[in-house]
Structure formats: structure tokens, C-alpha cells
Amino acid sequence: MKLKIKQATLRTLYSYVGILSLVVNTSSPFLVSLQYTAYAQEVGASVEESGPTDAPSEEPSDATGEEPSEETAPAEESASPEESAPAEESVTVETVAETPVTEEVLGTSTEDQTTTETPPETLPETPTDETQQGDILPDGVSDYRPEVVEEPDVAYSAAITEIITDTTDVIDPVIEQIEGTVTEAEKECLADGVEITDSPKEDWTVDSEKGYAETKEPVKLGVKYIFPEEEGVSVTFSCLPKNIDDRSVLRIQEVKVSDLNLPEEFNTDAEFAYDITTDMVNGEFEYDLTLPKPEGVEADIFYIEKSVEEAIQEVDNDDVKKVEKDKLEQGDDVVEVSGIDHFTIYYLAPPNETWACQNDEQGLNDEPGQKDLTKMCLDTASTNPLSISWDWDDTAWSGSNTGDACSLFDTDTDGFANFALCVTVHNDPAEYQSKGLYSCNDTKSDRCAGAIAISPISSTCTAGIQSSDPFVGGEAYPNDTVASCVVQLSEVGGSSSKLLDVCSFPSQEPGSDPSDCIVASTASQTGLLEVRKVLVPSTDSGLFNLQIDGTTYATNIGNLGTTGEKIVDAEDYTVGETAGTGTNLANYTSGIVCKNNNGTGSIIASSSTSGPLTVSVSNNADVVCTITNSQKTGTLIVKKVVVNNNGGLLEADDFTFKVGDGAPVSFEADGQNDLTVNAGTYTITEPAVFGYATTYNNCTRGNKDLYHYKR
Numbered sequence: 208m209k210l211k212i213k214q215a216t217l218r219t220l221y222s223y224v225g226i227l228s229l230v231v232n233t234s235s236p237f238l239v240s241l242q243y244t245a246y247a248q249e250v251g252a253s254v255e256e257s258g259p260t261d262a263p264s265e266e267p268s269d270a271t272g273e274e275p276s277e278e279t280a281p282a283e284e285s286a287s288p289e290e291s292a293p294a295e296e297s298v299t300v301e302t303v304a305e306t307p308v309t310e311e312v313l314g315t316s317t318e319d320q321t322t323t324e325t326p327p328e329t330l331p332e333t334p335t336d337e338t339q340q341g342d343i344l345p346d347g348v349s350d351y352r353p354e355v356v357e358e359p360d361v362a363y364s365a366a367i368t369e370i371i372t373d374t375t376d377v378i379d380p381v382i383e384q385i386e387g388t389v390t391e392a393e394k395e396c397l398a399d400g401v402e403i404t405d406s407p408k409e410d411w412t413v414d415s416e417k418g419y420a421e422t423k424e425p426v427k428l429g430v431k432y433i434f435p436e437e438e439g440v441s442v443t444f445s446c447l448p449k450n451i452d453d454r455s456v457l458r459i460q461e462v463k464v465s466d467l468n469l470p471e472e473f474n475t476d477a478e479f480a481y482d483i484t485t486d487m488v489n490g491e492f493e494y495d496l497t498l499p500k501p502e503g504v505e506a507d508i509f510y511i512e513k514s515v516e517e518a519i520q521e522v523d524n525d526d527v528k529k530v531e532k533d534k535l536e537q538g539d540d541v542v543e544v545s546g547i548d549h550f551t552i553y554y555l556a557p558p559n560e561t562w563a564c565q566n567d568e569q570g571l572n573d574e575p576g577q578k579d580l581t582k583m584c585l586d587t588a589s590t591n592p593l594s595i596s597w598d599w600d601d602t603a604w605s606g607s608n609t610g611d612a613c614s615l616f617d618t619d620t621d622g623f624a625n626f627a628l629c630v631t632v633h634n635d636p637a638e639y640q641s642k643g644l645y646s647c648n649d650t651k652s653d654r655c656a657g658a659i660a661i662s663p664i665s666s667t668c669t670a671g672i673q674s675s676d677p678f679v680g681g682e683a684y685p686n687d688t689v690a691s692c693v694v695q696l697s698e699v700g701g702s703s704s705k706l707l708d709v710c711s712f713p714s715q716e717p718g719s720d721p722s723d724c725i726v727a728s729t730a731s732q733t734g735l736l737e738v739r740k741v742l743v744p745s746t747d748s749g750l751f752n753l754q755i756d757g758t759t760y761a762t763n764i765g766n767l768g769t770t771g772e773k774i775v776d777a778e779d780y781t782v783g784e785t786a787g788t789g790t791n792l793a794n795y796t797s798g799i800v801c802k803n804n805n806g807t808g809s810i811i812a813s814s815s816t817s818g819p820l821t822v823s824v825s826n827n828a829d830v831v832c833t834i835t836n837s838q839k840t841g842t843l844i845v846k847k848v849v850v851n852n853n854g855g856l857l858e859a860d861d862f863t864f865k866v867g868d869g870a871p872v873s874f875e876a877d878g879q880n881d882l883t884v885n886a887g888t889y890t891i892t893e894p895a896v897f898g899y900a901t902t903y904n905n906c907t908r909g910n911k912d913l914y915h916y917k918r
Contacts, residue, residue: 418461439499618700750787783818806831
């Protein structure tokens with residue numbers, strides 16, 4: 208009885224599984240051949256023996272060739288009870304009844320085999336069809352068993368077995384199929400060389416009053432979608448979802464910038480912003496965007512991570528992002544950005560005008576290959592940290608080659624480098640590799656002489672390709688490789704530190720001979736420059752401050768004072784002076800003369816003022832500039848008037864006068880003396896003469912009248 212109960216339980220379980228598997232099989236006929244293999248593994252050796260087509264066909268021939276009736280089945284079963292017991296399997300009993308292989312699976316399960324180990328006396332009596340049904344009916348299998356019996360052919364039973372064994376196999380292929388579909392349907396991208404066609408206005412639904420347009424059909428690859436309300440606005444998809452059903456229409460709306468509540472620092476003179484949207488999932492597409500700009504000027508692109516409704520209400524600083532320069536391409540009247548993978552609100556703004564750039568003084572391609580620099584830039588609005596950048600003309604470095612350049616900083620205004628912040632780029636296309644910070648020994652203007660590495664480094668640097676080449680005809684015009692650094696002044700000498708130059712080097716050695724420099728007219732070339740003072744007269748007490756390039760190198764010096772010789776790069780400089788303590792330059796006639804060969808050679812620059820005067824210092828030159836200051840002179844007129852009203856007989860030339868502490872001077876016969884004197888204040892006196900009284904009168908600008916009356 209114990210064996211029958213377990214068989215019934217297993218039959219019930221497998222019956223339900225069989226029904227479920229039949230449903231799955233109906234929708235998955237492809238799995239049939241795979242399932243037969245799984246069936247052979249699950250059933251075991253006994254099923255393999257009964258599985259072939261000839262085995263089932265022989266078993267019915269021993270019993271009957273028809274469906275077994277209630278009488279024949281018991282007879283057949285009672286004829287072989289002893290044969291089934293030694294086999295310790297119930298499979299023989301089930302086979303005689305010509306039940307389908309499904310029942311063979313049940314009878315040969317591991318649990319049934321364990322049960323048949325019970326001694327023979329505990330085995331049930333030879334079952335009849337009726338007793339088996341009586342045991343099965345309580346478990347609800349009676350409806351299932353007649354259906355199986357009606358199907359004598361082995362092909363059907365094999366199919367059922369395959370479905371049963373597939374109750375676990377069905378899951379994994381489905382999951383794999385679903386996951387595979389997601390991967391395959393991610394993106395379809397435009398192949399190189401495919402012709403791009405412009406979308407006609409007929410492809411759009413337009414509402415001109417609202418400045419709105421929407422494509423009539425989902426977007427496609429190979430089409431440049433031109434906004435009908437502003438032809439400078441276009442969207443060209445380079446990638447789209449592979450599944451056509453995941454693509455949607457494109458919508459572009461023109462929005463007045465004045466309607467957006469932008470932070471003050473992000474305001475712009477642009478009239479419109481453009482809200483570009485689709486129903487596609489961000490990241491499942493890529494596109495190139497163009498926006499209109501005034502012809503001949505550069506522009507930056509900003510975007511707002513909010514809807515139009517939200518942007519009208521409030522926009523925070525964090526909501527506004529700037530597209531990186533290396534992603535922009537400046538056209539004549541449009542600016543283009545490539546590789547965008549999401550839609551939002553875009554608007555243009557002029558580039559930050561606080562950036563001051565200096566192009567390479569030697570011009571286009573002054574150095575061959577990967578050493579050529581084209582410009583350096585400084586954000587004049589930045590204080591600490593300081594924002595700087597510089598350009599290499601090349602945009603690719605092959606193999607292990609690198610591009611190496613350093614920004615040089617001067618902390619004591621002597622024109623020599625005290626610190627260097629360097630950047631290395633590599634690869635094709637060029638990209639940032641590393642940075643280095645060094646202290647220098649303040650002896651060279653075009654390199655970091657005596658370089659000592661400093662770490663750690665708080666200053667940050669990046670590098671990439673940008674369309675910023677200042678020279679038409681450059682190596683990869685309009686593209687350059689641009690290094691951008693945010694420099695912490697505390698790492699390069701503090702607030703007194705100034706950007707001196709940017710130079711490239713043949714290796715990652717900032718102290719080696721430079722290959723190219725932006726500012727230095729010729730790298731590694733220097734000369735001497737000195738400013739001297741001469742006063743006329745030499746006894747003049749005036750004091751002066753002598754300057755080179757606006758920097759004072761000698762303070763309150765008099766006659767024959769000097770700045771001393773200064774080692775300078777071979778380039779142009781200015782020399783001049785300012786008045787020292789108690790000195791007024793208006794009282795002097797000034798002039799500057801610059802000569803080579805330590806002041807003994809030919810004149811190379813001159814001026815009739817006190818400067819500044821521009822002078823060129825060539826390689827190995829020894830230039831001396833002499834500033835001469837001569838006191839300005841004036842005319843002092845002294846007149847003599849003699850009044851002989853009491854019988855006096857003396858004339859004007861009988862009298863004398865003195866200027867200051869000078870010697871007495873006789874008056875001219877006509878009583879007027881014209882004296883040339885230096886600019887200044889003077890005292891006029893006359894020695895007493897017997898019988899005459901002296902009065903001083905009419906002392907006006909340049910004149911002094913002396914009156915003598917006869918007493």
C-alpha cells in the first residue's frame with residue numbers, strides 16, 4: 208500500500224507539470240529536440256531502454272494490439288508478477304498496461320526504486336485497472352489517465368516527456384533571449400561616409416506664434432533636422448535606438464532668454480534659447496547640434512538642466528552648465544557641438560572676455576613637429592587660483608612620443624623663473640597624461656633652471672583638442688592641443704607670482720634647453736641692459752628713480768647713478784624714469800640715448816623726453832641707456848632807476864647789485880641788466896651808495912626794478 212500511495216503522489220505532480228509543459232510546448236516547438244536529451248538524463252537507464260520506438264511496439268504485441276480492457280489488463284498483469292518483483296521497479300507493470308511513457312517516468316523515479324527494496328511479502332497484490340484507478344481518483348488523476356491511454360503512439364509520449372523535463376529549461380533560454388534583445392537594441396549608429404540630407408520644412412509641424420516645431424515622423428539617421436523658425440538651429444543624429452519603436456519625434460521651441468530667470472553671472476546678450484526634446488531615453492541616442500551666432504565672433508554654449516516652465520521660475524548656478532571648449536567648433540555664423548546624448552535648453556553667450564591671450568611671437572610653425580607652441584592665455588579676472596592655458600600646434604603624438612611644456616612663474620620681478628607647472632600630453636588624438644610642479648633657481652627666463660620637483664600638487668590641469676589655433680595654416684588648423692591649468696598661487700610663490708612665459712621642451716626636463724617659447728623672441732638668447740643717470744650741471748641736487756619695463760631698479764639716485772647691468776632675454780624693453788624725493792621733472796630738459804657695446808657703440812635708440820623709450824636687446828648685446836637731465840634756464844631782468852632831485856650827479860652804471868650771494872654786478876649804462884639763470888628763486892640786493900637812498904619796486908615775473916633817490 209505504501210508503494211501505491213507514493214506512485215499516486217508522483218503521478219499527480221507530474222500530471223500537472225505535464226499539462227503546464229504542454230502549454231509551453233505549444234508556443235515553443237523549437238525546444239523539442241533539446242528536451243528529449245533532458246528527458247534521457249532525468250529518467251535514467253530504464254527509460255532509455257523503453258524510450259526507443261521498437262520497445263513500446265513490442266510490449267503491446269505481448270499483451271494485446273488494442274487498447275486494454277478492464278479484463279485484459281488484470282490478466283496480463285497477473286501473468287508476470289514474479290518477473291516484476293526481481294526488477295524492483297514498477298515500470299513493467301505500467302508498461303503491460305500500455306500506459307504512455309509519462310507513467311514510465313513516474314514508475315522509475317528514485318523514490319519508487321527505494322520503495323521496491325521492501326521485501327517481496329510487502330509488495331501489493333497484482334493490481335487491476337480498477338484498484339489502480341481507485342487509488343488514483345482521490346488525487347484527481349482519473350481525468351488525465353484515460354487521455355494518455357488513448358494515445359498509443361510513442362511519438363506523442365516522447366513529446367510529453369520532453370515538455371516535462373523542460374519545466375526548468377524553459378526559464379533560462381527566455382531570460383537569455385530577453386537580455387540579448389536589450390543589448391542588441393541599444394543603439395544603431397551612422398556609418399562613416401553616409402550622406403546627410405537636410406530635412407525640408409514639409410517634414411515639420413510648425414506653430415510660428417509660439418516659436419515651436421515638431422517633426423511629423425520619428426527621427427531617422429542620415430537626416431539633418433533644420434529648425435524651420437531659425438535655420439542656424441539643427442540636430443543631426445549620429446546614433447539612435449536600434450528598435451524603431453523606441454524612436455520618437457523631435458521637438459524644438461524658441462524661448463526668449465529674457466523670460467528665463469538666469470543667475471546674473473550667466474546672463475547673455477543672445478535673444479533666444481532653444482528647448483530641444485524628444486520622448487527617447489537619454490543615453491540611447493547621440494546627436495550633433497548647431498546654434499546661430501554673429502558672424503566672425505566666437506561663442507560658448509550653455510545648457511540648463513530644467514524644463515522651460517522650471518527655468519522661467521528659477522535657475523540656480525548649479526543648473527547652468529557650459530559645454531567644454533574642446534567639443535565646440537566655431538563656424539562663420541554657427542557654433543557646433545558634437546556627441547551630445549541628452550536634450551535640454553541651450554543658449555549662446557560670448558566667450559569670457561577676461562581671458563587675455565598672447566600668440567607666439569615667432570609666428571606660424573616657427574618650430575618643427577610636436578614642439579611648436581602657438582599661444583598662451585591668462586584669465587585676468589582670476590586671482591587665486593589663477594586660470595591659464597596654452598596651445599600646442601600638433602594634435603597627435605604617436606607611439607611613446609609626448610608633448611611637454613611648462614608655464615614659468617616669476618615671483619620677484621627680475622624676469623627669471625622661480626617656479627614651473629608642466630603638462631605632458633600623448634596619444635592620437637592628443638589627451639592629458641600628467642602634470643609636474645618644480646621650483647627653479649631664479650637664473651633663467653626660458654626654463655626652470657635647477658628644477659626641483661614638488662609634491663603633492665593641488666593645482667589641477669587638463670588637456671584636449673580645441674578649435675583655437677590662432678594661425679591659419681597651422682599643423683591641424685583650426686585645431687590645437689590645449690592644456691588648461693588652475694594654479695594655486697601658494698604653490699608658485701604666492702600673490703606676487705606672475706606668469707612669465709610658456710616653453711616647450713624636447714623631454715620631460717623643465718631645466719633643459721627649450722624648444723619653443725611664447726614670449727621669448729628666441730629661446731635661450733639673452734643680453735645685458737643698464738640705465739644710467741647724468742645731471743647738468745653735475746652739481747645739481749635732483750633725485751631720480753630709474754626704471755626698466757616700468758619696474759624701478761634704482762631709487763633716489765643723483766648724477767652718475769645706475770641700475771646696474773641686468774641679464775634679460777633678447778627682446779624689446781622700455782627704459783625711463785620718475786622724479787625722486789623733492790624733484791620736479793618740469794624743471795629739467797631730459798633726453799635718453801641707448802648705445803650698444805657697454806655704451807660705447809652706435810646709438811640704437813634715443814628720445815628727447817624722460818621716457819619710456821623702447822629699446823631692443825639682441826642676443827649677447829650689452830646695451831647702456833643714459834638719461835640726461837639738464838636744469839632749465841630763465842632770464843632775470845634787473846633795472847636801475849636813478850633820481851637826482853637833490854643835486855645828485857650819479858648815473859645807473861655808477862651802481863652795482865648782487866644776485867643771491869654772488870659777486871657784485873655793475874648796471875649797464877641804460878640801467879637794465881638781462882641775466883640768464885637756472886629755474887629757481889633768487890634774491891636781488893644792492894650795496895649802499897653815499898648820499899642815495901635805495902628802494903625796491905615792481906618785482907614782477909622776470910623783472911626787478913631798483914630805485915635810488917638823492918638825499
